[in-house]
Amino acid sequence: MGAAAFFGLAGIAFGPALALVLFTVASEPLRVIVLVAGAFFWLVSLLLASLIWFVSVHLSDREDAKLQYNLLIFGAAVSVLLQEAFRFAYFKLLKKADEGLAMVSEDGHSPISFRQMAYVSGLSFGIISGVFSVINILADSIGPGTVGIHGDSPYYFITSAFLTMALVLLHTFWGVIFFDACEKGRYWCLGLVVASHLLTSGLTFLNPWYEASLVPIFFITLCMGLWAFVTAGGSLHNILKCLSCKQQDDSRVMMYSALQVPFED
Amino acid sequence: MITFMNNSDSEEEPCNERTSLMSAESPPVPSYQDGLQASEAGEAQARRKRRAGSSCSPNSIADGEVSDSGVPVRGNALENEEEELTLKYGAKHVIMLFVPVTLCMIVVVATIKSVRFYTEKNGQLIYTPFSEDTPSVGQRLLNSVLNTIIMISVIVVMTVFLVLLYKYRCYKFIHGWLILSSLMLLFLFTYIYLGEVLKTYNVAMDYPTLFLVIWNFGAVGMICIHWKGPLQLQQAYLIMISALMALVFIKYLPEWSAWVILGAISIYDLMAVLCPKGPLRMLVETAQERNEPIFPALIYSSAMMWTVGMAKQDTARGPSQQTWDAAEDGRENHRSPSHADSQMSETRSPVPTHPIASLEEVEEEERGVKLGLGDFIFYSVLVGKAAATASGDWNTTLACFVAILI
Numbered sequence: 001m002g003a004a005a006f007f008g009l010a011g012i013a014f015g016p017a018l019a020l021v022l023f024t025v026a027s028e029p030l031r032v033i034v035l036v037a038g039a040f041f042w043l044v045s046l047l048l049a050s051l052i053w054f055v056s057v058h059l060s061d062r063e064d065a066k067l068q069y070n071l072l073i074f075g076a077a078v079s080v081l082l083q084e085a086f087r088f089a090y091f092k093l094l095k096k097a098d099e100g101l102a103m104v105s106e107d108g109h110s111p112i113s114f115r116q117m118a119y120v121s122g123l124s125f126g127i128i129s130g131v132f133s134v135i136n137i138l139a140d141s142i143g144p145g146t147v148g149i150h151g152d153s154p155y156y157f158i159t160s161a162f163l164t165m166a167l168v169l170l171h172t173f174w175g176v177i178f179f180d181a182c183e184k185g186r187y188w189c190l191g192l193v194v195a196s197h198l199l200t201s202g203l204t205f206l207n208p209w210y211e212a213s214l215v216p217i218f219f220i221t222l223c224m225g226l227w228a229f230v231t232a233g234g235s236l237h238n239i240l241k242c243l244s245c246k247q248q249d250d251s252r253v254m255m256y257s258a259l260q261v262p263f264e265d
Numbered sequence: 266m267i268t269f270m271n272n273s274d275s276e277e278e279p280c281n282e283r284t285s286l287m288s289a290e291s292p293p294v295p296s297y298q299d300g301l302q303a304s305e306a307g308e309a310q311a312r313r314k315r316r317a318g319s320s321c322s323p324n325s326i327a328d329g330e331v332s333d334s335g336v337p338v339r340g341n342a343l344e345n346e347e348e349e350l351t352l353k354y355g356a357k358h359v360i361m362l363f364v365p366v367t368l369c370m371i372v373v374v375a376t377i378k379s380v381r382f383y384t385e386k387n388g389q390l391i392y393t394p395f396s397e398d399t400p401s402v403g404q405r406l407l408n409s410v411l412n413t414i415i416m417i418s419v420i421v422v423m424t425v426f427l428v429l430l431y432k433y434r435c436y437k438f439i440h441g442w443l444i445l446s447s448l449m450l451l452f453l454f455t456y457i458y459l460g461e462v463l464k465t466y467n468v469a470m471d472y473p474t475l476f477l478v479i480w481n482f483g484a485v486g487m488i489c490i491h492w493k494g495p496l497q498l499q500q501a502y503l504i505m506i507s508a509l510m511a512l513v514f515i516k517y518l519p520e521w522s523a524w525v526i527l528g529a530i531s532i533y534d535l536m537a538v539l540c541p542k543g544p545l546r547m548l549v550e551t552a553q554e555r556n557e558p559i560f561p562a563l564i565y566s567s568a569m570m571w572t573v574g575m576a577k578q579d580t581a582r583g584p585s586q587q588t589w590d591a592a593e594d595g596r597e598n599h600r601s602p603s604h605a606d607s608q609m610s611e612t613r614s615p616v617p618t619h620p621i622a623s624l625e626e627v628e629e630e631e632r633g634v635k636l637g638l639g640d641f642i643f644y645s646v647l648v649g650k651a652a653a654t655a656s657g658d659w660n661t662t663l664a665c666f667v668a669i670l671i
Binding site for chain 1: 356357359360363658659660663664667668670671
């Protein structure tokens with residue numbers, strides 16, 4: 001335990017997220033704003049979901065353990081649905097913002113593309129939901145203690161960190177797929193995203209049995225990642241082109257300077 | 266202190282700051298996000314309202330209108346370009362504000378979580394005489410409301426007093442008051458803070474070292490804040506004194522009173538700024554009439570401005586503290602006029618910021634944003650209280666943080 005555990009867990013849980021933010025979001029102020037606003041939307045959805053769960057718990061019989069467990073499952077499902085609903089609301093808001101930005105910009109293009117906004121919004125949902133799942137665990141991991149000393153799994157902290165990493169990535173992918181599906185009107189994609197979110201959430205209920213929950217969740221993450229990549233326009237060809245992109249730039253530069261000549265006349 | 270606002274090429278700079286009350290009379294400004302949804306009407310008015318997304322809004326609005334009347338024909342393209350620049354730099358300015366606010370909150374939260382002193386209840390300020398240790402909920406609520414009323418009335422009285430002083434040109438008194446309060450903040454509170462931190466980590470420090478450290482810290486702070494200094498050092502000092510002030514509030518305000526006071530202060534803020542007879546507004550008007558900057562050391566500025574006649578034209582040189590800030594709708598961009606929260610007197614004074622106009626062309630990036638120190642303190646108290654009362658739960662603190670940024 002102690003600092004090693006803290007930094008290790010934090011690195012596992014937020015390594016990808018931190019890298020993504022540092023390299024893609026931090027330098028552009030508009031993206032930072034989209035990030036923070038997305039986090040806020042997720043928080044509101046969580047607030048509503050927790051209100052619903054809280055009310056239902058208070059109205060029910062506290063003693064009945066089975067009922068409380070079922071209410072927990074119900075609460076988780078409601079939370080997932082509300083998160084997706086708020087993702088949709090954020091989509092609507094960003095759409096309007098995109099139009100506004102395009103309208104006031106010089107050349108009619110908004111300074112941030114809609115795909116970028118989809119990615120950043122997914123990332124924001126992921127970061128804030130990951131933070132909310134794991135920050136208390138991180139805080140506890142600094143202090144003295146033994147994990148699972150009362151008979152629970154000793155792997156609790158590390159599996160939580162991995163789960164958080166998967167969650168961050170999943171939300172990012174879901175964001176990209178969701179926004180694209182909404183734009184193109186492919187509602188079956190939306191349904192699949194919601195279904196996979198529900199599935200992931202449900203898998204976590206298997207939790208002390210980590211093989212059954214973590215492995216499928218990472219598999220889902222991988223699939224979603226590939227799907228998001230294809231949705232965003234990626235392909236094997238693109239990857240190869242990206243890896244050997246040096247010559248391409250040169251020719252483009254030459255074309256541009258060739259274009260300059262007429263203007264000078 | 267002389268301004269060349271009228272002579273400088275202010276038309277090209279949408280973010281030129283000048284105190285203006287026109288925006289305060291204008292219809293409510295949409296938030297930054299709403300502002301991005303351009304209205305179809307898209308007339309200049311609406312566009313200027315959107316400029317409120319950047320913090321230089323009221324000035325730019327006034328400026329835009331002044332320059333519009335001065336220059337009769339303004340191409341649409343030019344306005345569009347201004348808008349584009351404003352939005353782009355508006356976003357940048359918002360981010361430039363995120364960082365200091367975040368830093369201040371981090372300092373406050375870190376201190377609250379680690380130093381026990383600031384969460385122990387050791388009495389209350391005289392401004393909140395009613396205790397909250399009552400058995401019944403109703404009584405507690407009543408006491409907190411009474412505390413709030415007393416605190417807000419103290420603030421109102423102090424603000425009015427300050428406005429009167431300003432109106433009757435008692436500058437020496439005001440300067441003396443400000444210097445005294447920043448002295449107290451920089452020396453006394455730092456001493457207490459340092460003492461508590463050393464106690465928490467069980468580090469021994471002898472008095473000569475302590476004296477040296479605090480003397481240096483305080484002296485440099487006074488110079489940086491009230492006179493000239495490197496911009497980042499100035500910013501760092503302002504963040505630190507805001508954090509110290511916030512910590513004091515967190516310690517000495519009882520729980521429910523703190524939350525009610527926070528709510529009441531936001532309402533008071535709105536009223537003081539928007540009502541025609543509001544003290545802050547009168548202050549701004551007076552200052553505008555006299556065309557003067559006032560009140561150093563109460564505004565956080567994120568960029569430097571060239572001062573007239575500055576010897577070294579070095580970008581690293583920070584300007585003097587004479588800045589104006591327009592007193593206008595703070596609720597939209599969380600940027601209400603700055604407030605001087607001195608420990609001795611809970612004043613809320615606006616700090617209209619108005620740049621010492623430059624003879625040179627100042628680029629957009631250098632037009633930073635300004636945020637009143639009172640806002641820093643306000644936000645930090647919010648987050649600090651959440652951290653203190655949440656008994657180890659970080660989720661609450663983080664949620665507060667995100668909500669404040671929004």
